[in-house]
Amino acid sequence: MKQTIIxxxxxxNILGFGVITQDKNLLQIKDVGILHMVKEEDPHLKLKAxxxxxxxxxxxxxxxxxxxxxxxxxxxxQSMLKLGRAQGVAxxxxxxxxxxxxxxxxxxxxxxxxxxGNASKEQxxxxxxxxxxxxEPPAFFDETDALAAxxxxxxxxxxxxxxxxxxxxxxxKAVSGWAAFVKxxxxxxxxx
Numbered sequence: 001m002k003q004t005i006i007x008x009x010x011x012x013n014i015l016g017f018g019v020i021t022q023d024k025n026l027l028q029i030k031d032v033g034i035l036h037m038v039k040e041e042d043p044h045l046k047l048k049a050x051x052x053x054x055x056x057x058x059x060x061x062x063x064x065x066x067x068x069x070x071x072x073x074x075x076x077x078q079s080m081l082k083l084g085r086a087q088g089v090a091x092x093x094x095x096x097x098x099x100x101x102x103x104x105x106x107x108x109x110x111x112x113x114x115x116x117g118n119a120s121k122e123q124x125x126x127x128x129x130x131x132x133x134x135x136e137p138p139a140f141f142d143e144t145d146a147l148a149a150x151x152x153x154x155x156x157x158x159x160x161x162x163x164x165x166x167x168x169x170x171x172x173k174a175v176s177g178w179a180a181f182v183k184x185x186x187x188x189x190x191x192x
Contacts, residue, residue: 003064004030006057007150009142010068010086012046013038015053016142019061020132022154029132030061032143043082047089054093066094067153069145070103104152112152124148
């Protein structure tokens with residue numbers, strides 16, 4: 001089943017994005033770039049720019065999902081707050097258009113791409129080039145980080161028992177929470 005995934009590397013100065021398509025085992029890049037907001041001083045206008053930009057990406061590419069890198073816990077609280085706001089605005093833009101959003105930790109993304117959760121940005125970039133058959137890496141690590149988030153998401157849903165079964169043609173559904181699981185799988189729940 002072919003799907004389009006937008007990956008976002010959130011930031012209030014530079015936001016990276018990458019759009020890929022996945023058709024079975026074939027990954028292709030559709031779009032990649034950055035939203036550069038360094039010159040904008042008003043933090044609220046930066047958030048509006050992020051919302052408008054992500055909304056525009058969604059309207060342009062009509063993705064099936066948006067994968068976003070979760071903020072990592074650092075020592076600088078102000079940076080964490082700014083990053084969390086940027087992430088929240090990007091998520092709100094996707095949710096307002098009813099696009100499924102999944103967060104991945106930086107370690108999970110690096111593990112999915114390189115096999116090492118502590119890989120460097122250079123290692124992630126090199127692997128992205130190999131996976132997408134790019135002659136040269138994108139100009140910014142924000143772009144490769146966004147592509148990595150999108151590819152991480154595609155890998156999470158590629159190898160399910162249903163997708164490798166010869167008799168099943170529909171992909172495994174994502175289940176959110178116990179209530180949804182119980183509703184979709186009543187025979188798997190034992191009542192006492």
